[in-house]
Amino acid sequence: MKKIYSKIESITGNVITVRATDVRYGDLAEIDTAFGTSLAEVIRLQEDLVSLQVFAGGRGISTGDTVRFLGHPMRVSFSENLLGRIFNGAGEPRDKGPTLRENLIPIGGPSVNPSKRIIPRRMIRTGIPMIDLFNTLVVSQKLPIFSVSGEPYNELLARIAMQAEVDIIILGGMGLKYDDYLYFKDTLENAGALSRTVMFVHTAADPVVECLMVPDISLAVAEQFALQGKDVLVLLTDMTNFADALKEIAITQEQVPSNRGYPGDLYSQLAARYEKAVDFDTAGSITILGVTTMPGDDVTHPVPDNTGYITEGQYYLKNGRIEPFGSLSRLKQQVNGKTRPDHRALMDGMIKLYAAYKDTLEKKAMGFMMSAWDMKLLKYGEKFEKEMMDLSVNIPLERALDLGWEILADCFEPEETGLRTELINQYWPKKRA
């Protein structure tokens, strides 16, 4: 029998302290309050003083409530029964299904040994030229969508999820608006994908501590599926809410804040989650697509900044388009050398010209006379934006490559493109009679 403690020493925000012995760092406890039972996690030990983070929050907890230590860290039930189900951040059902108790696995486990990883090498086709052609998504990649509030980031996330060829989808929602939660649910349902989906959803109205558990619980489940040989796609939205939850809790704990109030270990905390993306050498894989909303469209804000140094690139969503500048898939060179010989050269060549177009736009805005070259760039930039960048374009990679050459041939002479002669000889569209 586990001992029950009923003397709560202090309550600060979501953190309570009790005096107890024989408690291990990271263990769980249950607290019985007037509002029901909540889980709590040990986050600090100092002699016999134990600090606990209460999942359901500190509101309404009384000094007379009882605390019972469970003697193990946070766990989640893992089996095929998870598929099609929806849970909250503490692993309790959010749908009308039964609570799952079998085969409990720990969450937040150790890192994968880098020598057991394989080089990512499988492309994930999405039908979106700004991804497939310019920043190819690769199995096992960890990639955030950097976005401003108001952009259709959840729509983009859902569309990639629907079109990506994977076995299992796990959605981890953090601080989701209720409408957005329903949007994901409906979209996955309509596409007939719910049966291969597990959702762990924390909505904006739920206790903030539960938000922190969502990525760990989602990734622990993903890891088990991957070890069974499945290709798993984990969608995490929105990681900025996760970081803000970390900040909120660190400050209540009176930790020395680092950058803009975020805790000093923000980088490590984010990395511990994103690094779960993996392609196992003899099993399945985990691909992570997250959303990172950027307060004030500021990419130097600590959350996107730290994220950028951890993830293998990012899609930068702005004005409803994936921007070529700022967007990057670090793993694209693992796969785009094997698609078509013109892929890499065309990808760089078109962006170089698009950068020149942006300069010309600036000149135009200043009211300068446009040279013949400027006119060509203007034509090119407009075509590029309309025919390639628009998110509604849905074509396979090969068609996108052909389209790229058509746009170039429509606007420029071959030697103006900076592409090598041999490629031009092979791919430059013949003039239509």
Place this chain on the structure above:
Amino acid sequence: MVGTKGTVIAVNGNMVGVRFEGIVSMNEVAYVIVKDKRLKSEVIRIRGNLCYLQVFEMTKGIAVGDPVEFSGDMLSVELGPGLLGQVFDGLQNPLPKLAEQAGYFLERGIYLDALPLDANWEFTPTAKVGDVVERGDTLGTVPEGAFTHRIMVPFNLYGQYTVKSIRPAGSYHVRETIAELEDVSGTVIPVALSFRWPVKRAVDCYEERLKPVEPLVTHVRLIDTFFPVARGGTYCIPGPFGAGKTVLQQITSRHADVDIVVIAACGERAGEVVETLKEFPELLDPKTGRSLMERTVIICNTSSMPVAAREASVYTAVTIAEYYRQMGLHVLLLADSTSRWAQAMREMSGRLEEIPGEEAFPAYLESVIAAFYERAGIVRLKDGKVGSVTIGGTVSPAGGNFEEPVTQATLKVVGAFHGLSRERSDARKYPAIHPLDSWSKYNGIIPREKVRYAHSFMARGSEVEQMMKVVGEEGTSLEDFIIYLKGNFLDSVYFQQNSFDPVDAAVSPERQKHVFALLLKILASQFNFSSKEEARTYFNRLRQKFLDYNGSEWKSQRFKEIEEEIMASVAERSQGLDPRAEKLLV
């Protein structure tokens, strides 16, 4: 001998408070015993009979009252034959071996021998009984891959010793005694093929530290020609994420003209680390024709590994680099990224509740960074041979802002600065080293005045470009416009280099010199164009030819043909040379 013992009294993140009895030293290694696991830790603060440990592992499951054992040793690495080709974590655990034992995940509390005991090395003695030796002197050699590995008197044996016995030539494993040394008081010390050295102390068994003057060829044009690195020097590559730091490091690790490369990934993306891990064994070293891995050591800490192990990794790496330097070899240490390392320091400092300095980094950040880079150097050993450690560190400044403390502290102590720019990487101009912001204090492969002349086109071209933004193209003189075009031309055919092109990825110094001479001639030529449009078209065509030229094999038929076409085209349009450049061209 296990000395002092203690018990856990507090746990906070990866910091553990311990009450102890006996003697504890700063930076000593201790083990926290949790159930059946021993978690490696380092003492980072002592107060009375309390000390604080930073645990190199996850601290989940530690309880107040758990026992702690102190080892009496500082965090050390084992130095000896067999380091080359290995992949270690920051604490020198061989990761592939660990995978064999523990499977996919990095289980806590498993520490393996860095150098396998089942491998034997062919030892040939060079010292004789009766020889008087000092630390760092050679006792014998073993072959290790393409190198002759020196078995040296351990660096921690201060004073003079007489060789009392030495084993004959034969096959031994790393821990076997191969010699006995007697000190002045008559104490006999057995010496094996390997010994341990504390990572946070610089290896200093050399005669003299020299000035780094000889260029270290990286085969990256922009670096070797314009912003060179010297053997035994230091350089840093700061840049925002996505600007190409990692690709640049990978290219350098493959092509730099050194004997040995030590790569320290201090908290990097596992997906990129694994690329190096899996590709290196398959790539051939162009110099030796053997696997690239045979001259490489990788210290690999992905960003999700515990923070304290990340903090240790650069020290493990530099100690191994210094060890091979002591054999008269040239070693390049690439640290990616030192910001992750500095952030690890910040995290620890925060947990210790130290008063934070700028941007919450600890006040000692600068001195720690300086001390690390100062471990680079070119040295003359006691036997006259010269060895070097060159350190190249990437920096990942928050928000890509070079004003931040880590970049600034690094800039104070390095000899070359390769600043990457978001603007250039956005425009896919790779390597995205900014040619106007970067600098180097070292000598390169091409005389400075020639480089300066070429570089002036970049600087003036950029001024013209800025001016054009104000007055427009029509308000710019044809003469200025040509300078602008020449600057652009230099940028696109020389500064930019295609790291995925088999030929263009690595350019030999001979080819760089040859191509640079041709380029200089083009830059110095006075062209007579009738209009800006004509000038632009001309340079577009020339650029096209030059790109094809860069992509053709050195001295091949095609290379020569294109070169002739380029020269003919220049001769046809050139009206003579810039008088200021005439003497540069002879």
